[in-house]
Amino acid sequence: MLLNIRDLHVSINGKEIIKGLDFSVNRGEVHAIMGPNGTGKSTLAAAITGKEGYEITKGRIIYKDEVINGWEPDKRANEGIFLSFQYPVEIPGVSMTNFMRTAVNAKREYKGLPPMPAGEFLRLMEEKKRVVEIHSKLTNRSVNEGFSGGEKKKNEIFQMAMLEPELSILDETDSGLDIDALKVVAKGVNTLRSPNNAFIVITHYQRLLDYIEPDFVHVMFNGKIVKSGGKGLALELEERGYDWIKEQFED
């Protein structure tokens, strides 16, 4: 099992957001997590990636057979956990090339490898840019600075391609995307899918799942996964909305 979450409770500023969540992911699988706004989907992503201020009060996150509850975010990243951010931040003055090179070499250092030679790195960039149909301009600009919504999301998938994570979490990657950008993003993900890695796709809408076909669909509500099923569940949610879930599982 790649990821195994047991009875997870997460609080922000003392307020419990995730309230006893069980969830597991095997290599080769794509899991979709759906649910109404404010049910803890993004909090789950933050807890898995180790963001500061997200306090695990109970339960365990087990990744590759190790409890990672207390790990620094960069260690988790270097162990292969990747988050495609819902709102990627801008870092003025830092070129995408420099940023990626720092990230790639940080991972190599972690693995005990020497830094990647410049030429090899640039070739890798070119190759991965093609995966997400990024024009070369994008990588010469500062990280996310002045990027359109679509460019930012493509850039997230580009970084995913560069870092070759084992577990990728896509947090609302479809929000704010037009259909063309959505297709590009989905194509990128599908290209990277393999029996060795896994994806958690957090989304509010079924739309993205037309392009990234999940093996499992989970519904999150009020800090827990309340329903799991196959792709059909997403379609059912699309048709019936979330009200019936709310009614059924309201405290």
Add this chain to the structure above:
Amino acid sequence: MSDNGKKNRVIDEVTKNEYKYGFVTDIESEQAPKGLNEDIIRYISKKKNEPEWLLDFRLKAYRHWLTLKEPDWALLHHPPIDYQDIIYYSAPKPKKELESLDEVDPELLETFNKLGISLEEQKRLAGVAVDAVIDSVSVKTTFQESLAKHDIIFCSISDAIKNHPDLVKKYLGKVVPYTDNYFAALNSAVFSDGSFCYIPKGVRCPVELSTYFRINAANTGQFERTLLIADEGGYVSYLEGCTAPMRDENQLHAAIVEIIALDDAEVKYSTVQNWYPGDKEGRGGIYNFVTKRGLCKGKNSKISWTQVETGSAITWKYPSCILKGDNSVGEFYSVAVTNNHQQADTGTKMIHIGKNTKSTIISKGISAGKSNNSYRGLVKVSKNAHNARNFSQCDSLLLGDKCGAHTFPYIESGNDTAILEHEATTSKISEEQLFYCQQRGIDKEKAIGLIVNGYAKQVLNKLPMEFAVEAQKLLAITLEGSVG
């Protein structure tokens, strides 16, 4: 050969020369008693075999200094300086030599390693006896031959006083008169040594001039005096300082740099200042009171200051340009970093006098720890300076919530045709930016370095290439441990 290799060879040369001339043993016992009075000044002048006019200059400066009070307008706090408790003349002598690197503060060594400084140079910087590794190829000689071919004069100011008295007499104290301020008066009275450079008419200096290449660059730190003249159509890029942490027994530093650019001349002056900033509790550290000023005397002349200020407990420094020639251009690019208990009050003055003069100010302050960082700048347009232009951008970046950033822009415009623009921002490194970097596998320290270097890029880009690379590493190191 690598740059470091070059440097090492030059350093070896320098070391060799010192021993060769018996520089060390001859002068070691010579030291003036503590304190400052006219006798001390006569003593200094005599020791240096100076001409009468220079002694006069020193004495006038000293007498004027007596009438002045230490300035207190900067946002700086320090215990009173006892000017009678300082030794004003001490012949250059080597610092106490250590047997090996094992005796050196491990923290210092770690910094050296992070900066990628070679072992030999580490020894030199830390004051360890360096074996006289003698290299037959002398970069320094090649360097000086290349300068001589162009009739460029680059020597210590003491040598210039001896060998080029007319030039020195013509320009010394003309840009920064001894009446300018308290520390300028003090420096004029007691300056020990420094650099002199003259670029003849129409000559573009083919190399970047660095104090690394000057034989007696060592031990002139305390009251350094630099005079740089670019004659008509001349060009020079001058580098001062180095990125390795510099320790000095002398706490008070008061340097003067004067630049004169004649018609169509251009001078680019880059500084990396990394004097000892004191320990984490704010004990010790250099007080750095510097007067730097350039005079764009001729038409179409240009003077550009670029500085990366990371060291010193106190930095008081306003590299300025007097834009006297028509169409002259002044530039000031600055990154000032303060951490722990450091205090910096730095900025520039752009004085527009000639017509169609232009100035640009880009200042990037970075404060961390419990430090205070102020930008203080004046843009002055005099009555006849038609069509003067200034663009100022003063940004402050805060790391943590115990530090301070302050901006004091002063504008005096006496001409309606002037166009003056000022932009200022204050920002913090956000948790979101740090998390974003960490999520990509970059640890917190590296992430801060990356973000800060991005912030300072506009200024770092102005530095000569190899200097810029070192300065980038330096910024990251200076801020290590500044975010919890």
